[in-house]
Amino acid sequence: xxxxxxxxxxxxxxxxxxxxxxxxxxxxxxxxxxxxxxxxxxxxxxxxxxxxxxxxxxxxxxxxx
Numbered sequence: 001x002x003x004x005x006x007x008x009x010x011x012x013x014x015x016x017x018x019x020x021x022x023x024x025x026x027x028x029x030x031x032x033x034x035x036x037x038x039x040x041x042x043x044x045x046x047x048x049x050x051x052x053x054x055x056x057x058x059x060x061x062x063x064x065x
Contacts, residue, residue, distance in 0.1 A: 001045060004042060004046075004063065007028075008038055008045070009063060011035070011038050011039070011042065012054060012058045012063065014027065015039075015051050015055050016055045016058065016064050016065070021036065021039070039051060039054075046058065
């Protein structure tokens with residue numbers, strides 16, 4: 001498994017806290033497109049199909065709380 005970047009880990013943690021894509025982009029001062037790119041990369045690296053699956057896997061692997 002390719003490791004997640006610091007930014008991807010941050011986004012994964014914020015997803016676990018319930019942030020939407022719009023809220024993520026506002027909090028991180030990036031575009032919605034950038035958030036979608038990070039989410040796509042997270043799913044690719046974790047071999048998951050959805051944001052909820054990524055959060056679940058991230059918790060199982062101890063990547064996030």
